[in-house]
Amino acid sequence: MKITLDTRFNGSLGPITLREAVKQLKAHELACTVAPDHLDEKVTIFSSCVERGFTPLRSEIMAAYYVAELDATTEAFNRGLITEGEFTQKRLDLARQVLR
Secondary structure, three states: OOOOOOOOOOOOEEEEHHHHHHHHHHHHHHHHOOOOOHHHHHHHHHHHHHHHHOOOHHHHHHHHHHHHHHHHHHHHHHHHOOOOHHHHHHHHHHHHHOOO
């Protein structure tokens, strides 16, 4: 069975689609744990992974990895540890790595 955003599963409150779960997470839980400027990117990564057939758990792990690496790269740039060019390249490399 191919997993898509319309795949239904049993959530903690009953049956739900992945699309509905993503909307709920975006509106509530993710906003509490992910910086607002990274929230849309995390949801995009999660949705892309699901659409490519990854399980919801693996998709969440990949999205969390993306956000953690992005945060580390941003912090390194803000602290002057990497140049703007390195920052841009690391972001591109990270997106390419997670989205292929």
